[in-house]
Amino acid sequence: xxxxxxxxxxxxxxxxxxxxxxxxxMKGHSHVYWYRQLPEEGLKFMVYLQKENIIDESGMPxxxxxxxxxxxxxxxxxIQQVVRGDSAAYFCASSPPTGGWSYEQxxxxxxxxxxx
Amino acid sequence: AQSVTxxxxxxxxxxxxxxxxxxxxxxxxxxxxxWYVQYPNQGLQLLLKYLSGSTLVKGINGxxxxxxxxxxSFHLRKPSxxxxxxxxxxxxxxxxxxxxxxxxxxxxxxxxxxxHP
Numbered sequence: 001x002x003x004x005x006x007x008x009x010x011x012x013x014x015x016x017x018x019x020x021x022x023x024x025x026m027k028g029h030s031h032v033y034w035y036r037q038l039p040e041e042g043l044k045f046m047v048y049l050q051k052e053n054i055i056d057e058s059g060m061p062x063x064x065x066x067x068x069x070x071x072x073x074x075x076x077x078x079i080q081q082v083v084r085g086d087s088a089a090y091f092c093a094s095s096p097p098t099g100g101w102s103y104e105q106x107x108x109x110x111x112x113x114x115x116x
Numbered sequence: 117a118q119s120v121t122x123x124x125x126x127x128x129x130x131x132x133x134x135x136x137x138x139x140x141x142x143x144x145x146x147x148x149x150x151w152y153v154q155y156p157n158q159g160l161q162l163l164l165k166y167l168s169g170s171t172l173v174k175g176i177n178g179x180x181x182x183x184x185x186x187x188x189s190f191h192l193r194k195p196s197x198x199x200x201x202x203x204x205x206x207x208x209x210x211x212x213x214x215x216x217x218x219x220x221x222x223x224x225x226x227x228x229x230x231x232h233p
Contacts, residue, residue, distance in 0.1 A: 042225045
């Protein structure tokens with residue numbers, strides 16, 4: 001069973017460009033979480049999605065950031081008009097649909113975004 | 117709201133020595149507790165978790181942690197470390213009161229464990 005997959009692993013964008021980060025959850029998992037790890041900091045929750053629904057986006061910046069998890073295909077975290085402060089590692093985690101949400105999240109390897 | 121404090125940002129130890137990585141949390145509701153390990157340029161791997169029951173939990177790679185509710189702590193221990201344990205360790209909590217937390221994790225700042233030969 002393949003683990004959580006994220007691509008690209010490394011992404012370089014110039015200021016003002018768009019960044020698209022993809023996350024394919026583990027097989028059978030229908031819940032996806034996105035976290036951001038800024039340099040020298042721990043991970044911070046951004047958004048929690050189930051298939052076709054955003055359940056909790058309380059950690060998402062109000063502007064330029066959006067996320068989706070379509071019925072088919074990976075979850076996408078989209079950052080428009082990137083700025084240097086967006087440079088970070090973005091991690092996706094998935095969990096199985098056990099009782100609404102599970103106690104254990106399985107993390108992908110992350111996408112390291114560098115904004116130049 | 118919850119918060120997690122990892123009291124040491126860096127812990128250097130010699131190989132085969134014991135180690136304790138400290139974690140304290142604050143929460144207005146009861147919580148689930150987790151320790152994750154992150155090797156360089158990799159994602160997070162779950163070491164162990166406390167959901168309920170025995171306060172001493174054992175995880176992978178010989179690690180264990182003890183939940184102390186009165187001290188709101190969840191310290192991670194290993195009696196004898198190896199070079200391969202060199203990594204960053206994160207303590208995390210999620211609230212178990214149901215409602216709208218949806219299992220999202222609140223992480224500490226991380227502790228870098230460096231094992232020297």
